[in-house]
Amino acid sequence: MFHKILIANRGEIALRIIRTCREMGIKTVAVYSEADRHSLHVRFADEAVCIGPPPGRESYLNIPRIISAAHLTGAEAIHPGYGFLAENAEFSDICDASGFTFIGPKPEMIEAMGDKARAKDTMKAAGVPVVMGSDGVIKDPDEARQVAESIGFPVIIKAVAGGGGKGMRIVHNIDDLAKEVTMAQTEAAAAFNNGDVYIEKYIDKPRHVEIQVFGDSNGTVVHYNERECSIQRRHQKLVEESPSPVVTEEIRNAMGAAAVKGAASVGYVGAGTIEFLLDKAGKFYFMEMNTRIQVEHPVTEQVIGLDLIRQQIHVAAGGRISKRPRKPEGHAIECRINAEDPEKDFRPSPGTITSFHAPGGYGVRLDSHVYAGYQIPPYYDSLVGKIIAFGSDRKEAIDRMQSCLDEMIVEGIKTTIPFHRALMRNDRFRAGEFDTHFLETFDWKSHA
Numbered sequence: 001m002f003h004k005i006l007i008a009n010r011g012e013i014a015l016r017i018i019r020t021c022r023e024m025g026i027k028t029v030a031v032y033s034e035a036d037r038h039s040l041h042v043r044f045a046d047e048a049v050c051i052g053p054p055p056g057r058e059s060y061l062n063i064p065r066i067i068s069a070a071h072l073t074g075a076e077a078i079h080p081g082y083g084f085l086a087e088n089a090e091f092s093d094i095c096d097a098s099g100f101t102f103i104g105p106k107p108e109m110i111e112a113m114g115d116k117a118r119a120k121d122t123m124k125a126a127g128v129p130v131v132m133g134s135d136g137v138i139k140d141p142d143e144a145r146q147v148a149e150s151i152g153f154p155v156i157i158k159a160v161a162g163g164g165g166k167g168m169r170i171v172h173n174i175d176d177l178a179k180e181v182t183m184a185q186t187e188a189a190a191a192f193n194n195g196d197v198y199i200e201k202y203i204d205k206p207r208h209v210e211i212q213v214f215g216d217s218n219g220t221v222v223h224y225n226e227r228e229c230s231i232q233r234r235h236q237k238l239v240e241e242s243p244s245p246v247v248t249e250e251i252r253n254a255m256g257a258a259a260v261k262g263a264a265s266v267g268y269v270g271a272g273t274i275e276f277l278l279d280k281a282g283k284f285y286f287m288e289m290n291t292r293i294q295v296e297h298p299v300t301e302q303v304i305g306l307d308l309i310r311q312q313i314h315v316a317a318g319g320r321i322s323k324r325p326r327k328p329e330g331h332a333i334e335c336r337i338n339a340e341d342p343e344k345d346f347r348p349s350p351g352t353i354t355s356f357h358a359p360g361g362y363g364v365r366l367d368s369h370v371y372a373g374y375q376i377p378p379y380y381d382s383l384v385g386k387i388i389a390f391g392s393d394r395k396e397a398i399d400r401m402q403s404c405l406d407e408m409i410v411e412g413i414k415t416t417i418p419f420h421r422a423l424m425r426n427d428r429f430r431a432g433e434f435d436t437h438f439l440e441t442f443d444w445k446s447h448a
Contacts, residue, residue: 001317002026002077002101006070007041008091009081010060012369012385013293014041017079020309029073031066033059035377040369047073054379060084063091067098077101077316083381086292087114103316105270105291112266113289117160117198123286126265128258131277131285133200141178147199148177154202157181159188159195165235166191170202203285205435206277208232209244211259212300214311215268216321223256224304225328227296229275230436231423233346238416238439239423240296241333242303245394245432247278255284262286271297271312295336295386298367302332302390331397332390335405337368339382341414342444350378354412359404363390363397366408376413384415394432398424422447 005021006029007014014030018041021028030045035054042048049069052059059065061084070078078100080086089107096102104110113119117136124130134147137160148155148171157180159167167188169180181197189195208229215221228244229237247255259274271293276284297308305326315321340346356372368385370376376384387404391397402424405417422444423429429438 002313004029004046004073004075005077005079005103005313006031006066006073006075006100007045007079007081008060008066008085009079009083010036010039010041010369010380012367012383013081013083013295014039015044015369016367017081017309018044020307020313024310024313026313029069029075031060031069033379035375035379038374040371049073054377056084056379060380063088063094067094067100070098070100075100077103077313079103079312080292082292082295087290089114101316103270103312105268105272109266109268110291113272113291115160116158116162116288117196119289120198120286122266123262123289126262128262128274128286129284131200131203131287134198137196137198138181141181144177144181144199145174148174151199151201154204155199156202157184157197157199159184159192159197161192161194161196162188163192167197168235203277203279205437206279207244207246207434208237208275208287208436209247209255209278209284210273210275210294211256212294212297212308213259213263213268213272213274214308214315214321215263215270215272216315217269217318218320219264219267220321221260221264221268222321223259224300224306224308226252226255227294227299229296230434231429231438232436233439237296237336239333239335239420240299241331241394241397242299243328243331244278248282251278251282251284258284258286262289270315271308295383296334298365298386298388299332299334302365302388303328303330330390330392331394332388333394333397333401334386334388335401335420336386336416337384337408337410337420338416339376339384339413340416342416342419343414346416348378348382349414350376350382351413352376353410355409356411357407357409359387359407361400361403363400364388364404365390370410384410395430398430419444 004027028045030048051065085091089110093107157169185195212224231239365388389401
């Protein structure tokens, strides 16, 4: 087992990793930008190294500085968390070449799944259901037209290196196709330095359901059931839960088996998530694979009773995974609390938190790095924290979440707490009657 791990990240995920390392008796090294000098992950790590100015490209995305910090402190492994360099194949490769264990998959696995068109081809070859569409990257408008006409409108254009909805366009007719392909390519090139796009059949009002998978270096791959992630705004998840309110045992078994088959086909090692679209008929289709720990991993931890960060570290050190830690039980739901103003179209709201009170009680968990007096910087993700409520069933979990949201106090900035309160009171949400387009018609202010 490792004696010292450097955490190449910030905020709540850095603090989350530190907690597990402490329990395992592993020393930790925090890296931080000048804007994060007073962050709790800096305070609670055994050592901390400043790696540059606030902009991410000069600090948390600066590979040479992170590697230098690992050498300076004598770390043996590097945990990337999520975001920043977590799915950067070059970083994984450099860690290995520099003598550090990257707590995540090998670079070839990241590359294979990071290119969405290539990932789709890989999953298709493994027998995983995929959405009809182009065979790889669209080369020109003529090819786009041929593909769209063969599968039928509406279609969706996606960036091969995409994420967060960037480089994504829905097209309903042939007249708009060429223009939308060009716009998607331009946006993708600006966001990911890669303008390649592909086309898929657009599935109307699907649910977004993902499977947590884990693989080890001994060739074992397992899944830990599903998470429901359909409550999204502009393709960004806001609420996640496990289990899904609509996934039957039959669908769960089929989806889990497909996810394991897909991960095993690339010899996957570490934590990963295979994301599916689930249509109204109960058919599911591969969407993408995330080769890292997910923001929403706590809801899985709550229902299966397993620390997924601990398992990541254990597997990276050469250990075997737990095939089935316990039979899933109960229901967990997570609300992402962001420093955003829902009254003003969720505009970012950086600033100083003047008062902070965390909810508590049975079945309540808060993963957060903030405190009264903490400055939310404008340079990074606006996440303040994640409330996770656990109950014996979905109703109890939602009721408990309502209580948590009423109890939580964050003053000095605007947050999404009022939005989440309204959502938890909505009859359609409580009945599990929603899809990825739910928020397009949800008037949260009428429920506030």
